[in-house]
Structure formats: C-alpha cells, structure tokens
Ligand code: DX5
C-alpha cells in the first residue's frame with residue numbers, strides 16, 4: 001500500500017489508496033497467472049464479482065473460485081455479491097476465504113441482519129448501492145460497515161463508461177466519514193469505469209478504494225496499467 005501524497009487531495013482523503021483489480025476482465029483460463037502479475041505490481045486487494053443472473057443479467061463465479069484463488073495469492077479477496085438472497089451464500093464465501101463481503105442494499109430485506117451475518121462469518125462487511133439508489137440508504141448501517149461501495153456503472157458487466165453523476169455520492173460518504181472516529185470509518189470504494197481519466201475524479205471526491213477491471217486486465221501490460229492507474233489516481237486535480 002502507498003500513502004496518498006500532499007496536494008489538493010488532502011482535505012478529502014487521507015491514508016492509503018487501495019487498488020483492487022477486478023478479475024471480471026481477467027483471462028479465466030489463466031486466472032492464477034493474471035492475479036499473481038497484479039499482486040507483484042502492487043495490487044492491494046483482488047476484487048471478485050459474483051453475479052447470479054437474477055440481480056444482474058450476467059452469471060460469473062462462486063465460492064470455488066475464491067477457494068482456489070486463495071491458494072495462489074496472498075491478496076485479500078474483496079468479494080462483491082451481485083446476487084439475490086445473499087444471506088444464503090455468505091457462509092460459503094467466508095469459508096472459501098473471502099476477506100471482505102459486499103452485498104447490495106437492493107438485494108437485502110434486512111440489511112442489518114445481513115451485515116451481522118457477514119461479520120459473524122469472520123469477514124469485513126460492505127454495502128453497495130446501484131446507480132439509481134440514493135446513497136443515503138446506507139446511512140443507518142454506516143457505523144457497522146467496514147466498506148461502502150458506490151457503483152459508477154449499472155452492475156453486471158465490465159468495460160462500461162463511468163457515470164460522473166455518481167460523484168456526489170462519493171463526496172457525501174466522505175463527509176459522513178469526517179464525523180466518525182478514524183478507526184471506525186468505512187472504506188469508500190468505487191467500482192465501474194475506473195481508468196486514468198476517471199480515477200482522479202473518484203479519489204478527489206473521497207474514494208480510497210478503486211476497483212478496475214478493464215483498465216487493468218484488458219491492457220497489454222496489466223502490471224504497467226496498474227502502476228499507471230495508481231499514479232494517475234493520486235495526481236492532484238488543479
Ligand atoms: C460490474 C462489476 C465491476 C466490473 C468493473 O458490475 O462490479 O467490478 O468488473 O469493470 P470495469 O473496471 O471494466 O468497469
């Protein structure tokens with residue numbers, strides 16, 4: 001992990017900037033190699049997108065992938081559940097080796113109970129909102145959360161364009177964090193369309209975890225792409 005430098009970023013974001021490459025854009029026939037390459041290049045977490053074909057119109061992976069990834073990387077696995085009834089699968093993902101489990105507010109009938117279940121299973125707890133959901137929906141749970149994930153694309157697919165009108169959500173979260181003890185502040189994670197142009201906007205607004213799939217794994221050199229993205233994300237906007 002690196003520390004965010006001085007400059008205009010300082011008022012909103014302090015502490016490390018976490019880079020979390022999303023395996024959604026990796027080569028699934030060479031997943032271990034792809035993940036090890038970004039680990040060597042300084043990735044902090046590996047983001048695992050789980051889709052069920054119901055909550056989103058796409059299907060991806062289950063706990064088995066988390067289980068085998070754990071054997072080939074020491075990076076914490078940041079598991080993003082884009083699934084309905086997430087409570088039915090949380091224990092399995094935790095057992096497989098998830099470090100963080102993020103569920104969608106829209107998919108939880110009782111978010112507080114789901115957050116408790118994630119923690120009881122031994123994982124860090126995250127809550128996410130789709131673009132159309134107001135970020136204020138997470139307010140009642142903020143104190144219990146380790147992470148809040150702002151979706152900056154409609155969940156379901158990699159390679160979409162960043163939605164700049166999500167920036168106020170990031171700013172709102174950062175403002176909420178300001179009123180909390182530093183040790184209780186959740187990570188503010190941004191997911192969707194993050195690249196060299198959009199990463200500085202997200203970080204400037206207050207994000208301290210960047211998920212990036214296409215910008216890293218679709219690049220000819222994923223290690224170089226990751227390092228460049230981290231550098232660009234931390235370049236002050238004048
Ligand atoms: C989208 C996923 C993202 C996706 C991001 O539903 O949650 O994590 O992998 O991909 P890019 O960075 O390509 O937008």
Ligand code: ZN
Pocket residue numbers: 022047048049080191211
């Ligand atoms: Zn994701």
